[in-house]
Amino acid sequence: MISIRDFNLWYGEFQALKGVTLDIPKNRATAFIGPSGCGKSTLLRTFNRMCDFVPAVRTEGAIEVAGRDIFSGDANELRVRVGMVFQHPNPFPMSIRDNILYGPRRMRRLGRAEADELAERCLRDAGLWDEVRDKLGQSGLGLSGGQQQRLCIARALATQPEVLLMDEPTSALDPISTALVEELMVQLARERTVVVVTHNMQQATRVADKTAFFYLGELVESGPTKQLFGNPVQQKTKDYLTGRFS
Numbered sequence: 001m002i003s004i005r006d007f008n009l010w011y012g013e014f015q016a017l018k019g020v021t022l023d024i025p026k027n028r029a030t031a032f033i034g035p036s037g038c039g040k041s042t043l044l045r046t047f048n049r050m051c052d053f054v055p056a057v058r059t060e061g062a063i064e065v066a067g068r069d070i071f072s073g074d075a076n077e078l079r080v081r082v083g084m085v086f087q088h089p090n091p092f093p094m095s096i097r098d099n100i101l102y103g104p105r106r107m108r109r110l111g112r113a114e115a116d117e118l119a120e121r122c123l124r125d126a127g128l129w130d131e132v133r134d135k136l137g138q139s140g141l142g143l144s145g146g147q148q149q150r151l152c153i154a155r156a157l158a159t160q161p162e163v164l165l166m167d168e169p170t171s172a173l174d175p176i177s178t179a180l181v182e183e184l185m186v187q188l189a190r191e192r193t194v195v196v197v198t199h200n201m202q203q204a205t206r207v208a209d210k211t212a213f214f215y216l217g218e219l220v221e222s223g224p225t226k227q228l229f230g231n232p233v234q235q236k237t238k239d240y241l242t243g244r245f246s
């Protein structure tokens, strides 16, 4: 689904990604792991060109999503196809219903019935419907942290993205909310491509079909999650997984 070929990225003089080549499979969950500062979030944010917002970013190499070069088309159109959920839940200051409808309404007019149906479907897909069905008109900011994150997932699903990017989506959540979001990732990856950055290695083993390990801007090793954790090829991966450095 995502093809990355010899990709390099610089913030000014500093090279944050070095010669990364990786394939991300369609309708599977892929995890990016590695120590802080190794470039996981940078690569994730490149997939929907969030890096465009950072001045002095320069890239070399190729990234395609579903066979299309991400750098040559319109970035807003790309962001409809490649949705994103952030580390800290960030509902917009508006009702639960309007949070979901925000993206689709920017693309076209929605009738009342269609809007209701879309809001319900996204909230169901994000596992939140039963908790909010009676308060769709209330502010999204009034929900608990875990509910807010599932609202953000529902909002990201509203434009029917082919790819869902998740940048440490549970690091601000309690264990019960974390378990709910992890369950959701597994379900969502049945019908779309999910890429998740995580510091939690257990989380990678629970949710990801494929895992990629990064170190100092380079992709050290990638493969099926069971294989990478059970039988890593590179010494650097073994050292990281056994806690020799973090």
Ligand SMILES: Nc1ncnc2c1ncn2[C@@H]1O[C@H](COP(=O)(O)OP(=O)(O)OP(=O)(O)O)[C@@H](O)[C@H]1O
Binding pocket: 011, 014, 016, 034, 035, 036, 037, 038, 039, 040, 041, 042, 043, 054, 197
């Ligand atoms: N906007 C920016 N401007 C300059 N340098 C940046 C910027 N964003 C990230 N960097 C640098 O690029 C490198 C990679 O950062 P990135 O956030 O991608 O790492 P990460 O692996 O996701 O780290 P973490 O796990 O701590 O979030 C780091 O050295 C970081 O300081």
